[in-house]
Amino acid sequence: MxxxxxxxxxxxxxxxxxxxxxxxxxxxxxxxxxxxxxxxxxxxxxxxxxxxxxxxxxxxxxxxxxxxxxxxxxxxxxxxxxxxxxxxxxxxxxxxxxxxxxxxxxxxxxxxxxxxxxxxxxxxxxxxxxxxxxxxxxxxxxxxxxxxxxxxxxxxxxxxxxxxxxxxxxxxxxxxxxxxxxxxxxxxxxxxxxxxxxxxxxxxxxxxxxxxxxxxxxxxxxxxxxxxxxxxxxxxxxxxxDMGCMETVLAPCAGVLVFEKALGDEVEEGERFARIIRRPGDPGSEVVMHAAQTGRLVTRHRERLVSQGSVVAKFTGSRLSENWSGGTLDP
Structure with missing residues (x-):
């Protein structure tokens, strides 16, 4: 035993x-x-x-x-x-x-x-x-x-x-x-x-x-x-x-998070993948989020009401992320 x-x-x-x-x-x-x-x-x-x-x-x-x-x-x-x-x-x-x-x-x-x-x-x-x-x-x-x-x-x-x-x-x-x-x-x-x-x-x-x-x-x-x-x-x-090529995208504001891409989807640099509705009912309050570089959507924020600064998504990339400063991904 x-x-x-x-x-x-x-x-x-x-x-x-x-x-x-x-x-x-x-x-x-x-x-x-x-x-x-x-x-x-x-x-x-x-x-x-x-x-x-x-x-x-x-x-x-x-x-x-x-x-x-x-x-x-x-x-x-x-x-x-x-x-x-x-x-x-x-x-x-x-x-x-x-x-x-x-x-x-x-x-x-x-x-x-x-x-x-x-x-x-x-x-x-x-x-x-x-x-x-x-x-x-x-x-x-x-x-x-x-x-x-x-x-x-x-x-x-x-x-x-x-x-x-x-x-x-x-x-x-x-x-x-x-x-x-x-x-x-x-x-x-x-x-x-x-x-x-x-x-x-x-x-x-x-x-x-x-x-x-x-x-x-x-x-x-x-x-x-x-x-x-x-x-x-x-x-x-x-x-x-490489860790440094991963793109971690943070929420620029709080609001209702709506993904327009599914896990595993490929995105082109600059392509929109999600939006945040800051004030539901106000069409002008939507903030569109774009991919920093060409890659694949690997993770998504589970909650659909997001706070400012939360990790919205992580993407693969082929070059060093401009936001990379060393350290770990977030295990």
Missing amino acids: AKDISWQVTGDSGNTLQIGAWRFEGDGSGPKVHLQAGVHADEIAGMLVLHQLLPRLQACQDQGRLRGSVTVVPQANPFGIGQFRQGRLLGRFHDATGQNFNRAFDHSLAMERPASNLAHWQKSLVQLAGDADLVLDLHTDDEALPYLYLHRNFWPDGLALAAALKVDLVIVWDEGGDGSFEETIIAHADPRLAATIELRGQADVSDALAQQDADGLWAWLCVSGVIDEAAVISEWLGQVV
């Missing part, structure tokens, strides 16, 4: 919070893998994917076909998963501090005695993944095509993962600086591969999609030597884009 390695942390009110985790041990001839979902607790899709993957890994272990070890943390964030406000889960930021849950992992790891319960959770999560050869962190965007977020050191080694998951896009980055989980793992644990996987949008949670993604992860585990099973991965036909 899988080893239950669940652990507890103290919550903001002194309550005990449980983090479920399981480890499947193979014969030691394959790599060590760490799979987790829900660091942003309102990004649910990966939780269902790993939930479906667990019994398959158990059967594989029982049959003696597991070569490496696989650690699975299906719901990694016990703080965010309880942050319901008027029926809505707000799991991206920590209520007590306002901190993005996927930031400052490096600071927490550097503390001999973490200064807060949140930092203790972050340090324990990094330490759990610290000896893994292959590390995957499952997220979602607002509304999005499936894409892979990967450090340049891991490309093209990550090609098999992109192909197995059939992502539309791989975004390659060089520098971070905000202490995300992936960045901290790369800096302190030296894995063979670490990646953030964006499993479409927050509403894309279904058995069918989870099965597709679990099948993709399974195939990748097979070709990576973790599972003793033949797997065929189709040729990847997606796109690789």
Whole structure:
């Protein structure tokens, strides 16, 4: 049976919070893998994917076909998963501090005695993944095509993962600086591969999609030597884009957001793709938004009433964005 390695942390009110985790041990001839979902607790899709993957890994272990070890943390964030406000889960930021849950992992790891319960959770999560050869962190965007977020050191080694998951896009980055989980793992644990996987949008949670993604992860585990099973991965036909060439478009004003382009659509430089109605009823209050360069619409803002400065959309591009100033995309 899988080893239950669940652990507890103290919550903001002194309550005990449980983090479920399981480890499947193979014969030691394959790599060590760490799979987790829900660091942003309102990004649910990966939780269902790993939930479906667990019994398959158990059967594989029982049959003696597991070569490496696989650690699975299906719901990694016990703080965010309880942050319901008027029926809505707000799991991206920590209520007590306002901190993005996927930031400052490096600071927490550097503390001999973490200064807060949140930092203790972050340090324990990094330490759990610290000896893994292959590390995957499952997220979602607002509304999005499936894409892979990967450090340049891991490309093209990550090609098999992109192909197995059939992502539309791989975004390659060089520098971070905000202490995300992936960045901290790369800096302190030296894995063979670490990646953030964006499993479409927050509403894309279904058995069918989870099965597709679990099948993709399974195939990748097979070709990576973790599972003793033949797997065929189709040729990847997606796109690789440097982080600096991504165009992130912010709302110039508040209002009703109306998209005129669908996810995956190609746009020409200067082409209109959305508009914001500042004052419904006033035809002169519409603000039209145009593409900064030729590319493909990758993400869209999920809410249709947008505040000024919110991320409206992200596009691929073929040249460095004029708004690029370094750092990460927004994992």
